[in-house]
Amino acid sequence: MRIDVIxxxxxxxxxxxxxxxxKARARGRLDVRLHDLREWTHDRHHTVDDTPxxxxxxxxxxxxxxGEALDAVLASGGPGGPGSPGEPLIVVPTPSGTPFTQAIAExxxxxxxxxxxxxxxxxxxxxxxxxxxxxxxxRELSIGDYVLAGGEAPVLVMxxxxxxxxxxxxxNADSHRDDSFAPxxxxxxLEGPVYTKPPRWRGxxxxxxLVSGHHGRIARWRRDxxxxxxxxxxxxxxxxxxxxxxxxxxxxxxxxxGWRLGADGRFGRGSPNxxx
Numbered sequence: 636m637r638i639d640v641i642x643x644x645x646x647x648x649x650x651x652x653x654x655x656x657x658k659a660r661a662r663g664r665l666d667v668r669l670h671d672l673r674e675w676t677h678d679r680h681h682t683v684d685d686t687p688x689x690x691x692x693x694x695x696x697x698x699x700x701x702g703e704a705l706d707a708v709l710a711s712g713g714p715g716g717p718g719s720p721g722e723p724l725i726v727v728p729t730p731s732g733t734p735f736t737q738a739i740a741e742x743x744x745x746x747x748x749x750x751x752x753x754x755x756x757x758x759x760x761x762x763x764x765x766x767x768x769x770x771x772x773x774r775e776l777s778i779g780d781y782v783l784a785g786g787e788a789p790v791l792v793m794x795x796x797x798x799x800x801x802x803x804x805x806x807n808a809d810s811h812r813d814d815s816f817a818p819x820x821x822x823x824x825l826e827g828p829v830y831t832k833p834p835r836w837r838g839x840x841x842x843x844x845l846v847s848g849h850h851g852r853i854a855r856w857r858r859d860x861x862x863x864x865x866x867x868x869x870x871x872x873x874x875x876x877x878x879x880x881x882x883x884x885x886x887x888x889x890x891x892x893g894w895r896l897g898a899d900g901r902f903g904r905g906s907p908n909x910x911x
Contacts, residue, residue: 636744636801637666637712637720640751640790641704643683645669647787656795659804666720667794668708675703684756693757701752701763708750709771721747725773726793727764728753728786732775735793739776743793744800751793753786823872823880827860859888866892873902 640648651657651667659665673681684694705725713719724746733739743749752759767773778789798804830841844856862885865872873889878900881889886896894902 636664636746636798637668637748638751638794639668639670639708639749640753641670641672641701641708642753642787642790643672643755644785644787645671647785648791650791651794654795655804656798659798659801662803664801664803665798670704670708672700672704675700675707687757691757695757696754696759698760698763701759702766705750705752705763705767712748723748723750723771725750725752725767725771727759727773727775728778728789728793729758729775730777730780730782732777735776735778735789735796737796740793740796741800743797749797751786751790753790755785823876824861825865825869825872827857827864855884858885862888863892866894870904876902878902 642648648669651669652660656665656667660667672683676682682697683700684696687693687695709723712721712723724743726743726749728751764773764775776789776793778792783789830845834841834846842856844852847853862873866889873894878896881902889902893904895904897903
C-alpha cells in the first residue's frame with residue numbers, strides 16, 4: 636500500500652517511523668510519502684491561508700497550493716500501468732466527516748493508495764474538495780465529535796488503524812480478529828478485559844477460568860465479558876446488533892444485564908419481551 640500525506644507540518648508525522656507502522660515501512664509493506672504543502676506556494680512568506688469570504692474568525696487554507704500539491708502527488712502515481720499504485724482514494728480528515736470506524740479501516744486496508752489531506756485553521760477552501768471529488772474517489776472522515784488544532788493527529792490514528800490490518804504487519808495474523816468492533820467473533824462488541832503473568836498481583840487474582848485450560852469455558856467467559864463491557868460503555872452497539880448474532884447464552888447474559896427483546900426484534904433496555 637502507498638500512503639501520501641500533504642501537510643504544513645511533516646514533522647508532526649514522525650510517529651509513522653516507529654512501532655508497527657515504522658516496521659511495516661521498513662519491510663516494504665507500506666510506502667509512506669510526506670509532502671510539505673508550502674513547497675507549492677509562490678510567495679516569499681510561503682502563504683497557505685487567507686481570510687474567509689463572508690467574514691468570521693480564523694483563516695481558511697487557500698485553494699492554489701492544495702490544487703498544485705494534489706495534482707503533483709496524484710500525477711506521480713502514473714496512469715495505472717506497471718508499477719502504478721492503482722487508483723487513489725483521497726481522505727480528508729474533518730470533524731464534519733463520516734465517523735471513522737473499524738469497518739472503514741477494513742475497507743481502506745484493501746485499497747492500494749491513500750492520499751491524506753490534513754488541514755489547519757478553519758479548513759481547506761471547499762472548492763478544492765468539490766474539484767477532486769469529481770475527479771477521484773474522496774472520503775471525508777472524522778475520528779470523533781471534537782475539534783483538534785489540525786488534521787495530522789487524525790491521520791496518525793487512521794494510518795495506524797489501517798496499517799495493522801495489512802498482511803504481514805502484525806506478528807500474529809489473527810491478532811486483529813478479536814479486536815473491539817471487529818466483524819468476527821466479537822460481532823461488533825467491545826473486547827473484554829485481558830490478563831498476563833503473574834497470576835497474582837497486589838492481591839488481585841487472574842480470573843480462575845483463564846487458567847483452567849478449558850477452551851470452551853474461556854471462550855464463553857470472554858464473550859460474556861465483552862457483552863458486559865459493551866452494555867456498560869457502548870449500549871448503542873447492542874441496540875444496533877442483529878439479534879441473530881446472539882446465541883442462547885448471549886441472550887441469557889443480556890437479560891441478566893437488563894436487556895429485553897423488543898417488538899421490533901432488537902434488544903433494548905426496558906422494552907417489553909415479545910414472549911411475555
